[in-house]
Amino acid sequence: GEDVEQSLFLSVREGDSSVINCTYTDSSSTYLYWYKQEPGAGLQLLTYIFSNMDMKQDQRLTVLLNKKDKHLSLRIADTQTGDSAIYFCAEVEGEGSQGNLIFGKGTKLSVKP
Amino acid sequence: ETGVTQSPTHLIKTRGQQVTLRCSSQSGHNTVSWYQQALGQGPQFIFQYYREEENGRGNFPPRFSGLQFPNYSSELNVNALELDDSALYLCASSLAALAGFKGEQFFGPGTRLTVL
Numbered sequence: 001g002e003d004v005e006q007s008l009f010l011s012v013r014e015g016d017s018s019v020i021n022c023t024y025t026d027s028s029s030t031y032l033y034w035y036k037q038e039p040g041a042g043l044q045l046l047t048y049i050f051s052n053m054d055m056k057q058d059q060r061l062t063v064l065l066n067k068k069d070k071h072l073s074l075r076i077a078d079t080q081t082g083d084s085a086i087y088f089c090a091e092v093e094g095e096g097s098q099g100n101l102i103f104g105k106g107t108k109l110s111v112k113p
Numbered sequence: 114e115t116g117v118t119q120s121p122t123h124l125i126k127t128r129g130q131q132v133t134l135r136c137s138s139q140s141g142h143n144t145v146s147w148y149q150q151a152l153g154q155g156p157q158f159i160f161q162y163y164r165e166e167e168n169g170r171g172n173f174p175p176r177f178s179g180l181q182f183p184n185y186s187s188e189l190n191v192n193a194l195e196l197d198d199s200a201l202y203l204c205a206s207s208l209a210a211l212a213g214f215k216g217e218q219f220f221g222p223g224t225r226l227t228v229l
Contacts, residue, residue, distance in 0.1 A: 004155075033217070033218075035220070041222060041223075042117075042119075042203055042220045042221055042222040042223045043156070043203065043205075043220040044220070045217050045218070045219060045220070048217055088155055088156075090155075093158075099161075099207065099209065099218070100146055100158040100161055100169055100171065101146075101148075101156070101158065101205075101218060102158070103155030103156050103157075104155050105153075105154055105155045106154075106155055
């Protein structure tokens with residue numbers, strides 16, 4: 001079945017760029033998402049990219065999509081301590097009005113001052 | 114415009130009991146999905162409701178059931194609770210069009226269920 005893989009941990013210094021990587025298996029996914037989860041909280045949608053795009057930029061966030069390799073990345077520029085959280089990559093499974101998300105296990109980003 | 118809300122925030126039950134969790138979708142959204150997030154894992158899809166009917170289901174047993182109401186709010190019911198049901202239960206709302214899934218899913222803060 002569909003699967004989403006992410007590295008589990010990433011540690012960076014404040015002010016550096018962070019790059020979180022993800023691979024997915026469902027080549028028919030129309031949308032791919034990045035969510036952020038802070039301790040004890042729900043998921044916050046950061047950004048998403050449509051499958052016919054290669055790149056999307058939104059302020060400090062840049063999403064790159066390599067559809068051939070089924071590889072998605074999230075770059076956070078000028079990483080701040082407030083960016084410390086778990087980041088989940090997700091792909092959409094299903095068609096029609098159904099669009100359930102398949103999540104990776106999450107990458108824990110630690111930002112050191 | 115109000116976001117997705119869930120109640121209660123925390124719940125403690127014992128094995129064998131039944132539980133009902135509630136979700137109010139974001140204003141204007143007609144689709145609600147439920148996810149289970151075990152500790153240290155990503156969320157797992159339970160099921161989705163669209164126009165008051167189940168519109169897709171993940172790999173969860175029938176003791177997980179749900180409802181969607183005319184105002185698009187939703188309930189998740191779990192019968193015969195097991196220890197492994199302990200998790201964060203997340204509700205997400207979205208706007209699904211007849212032609213296909215479009216747009217984002219917005220998550221509520223979750224209900225933390227502990228089964229003893």
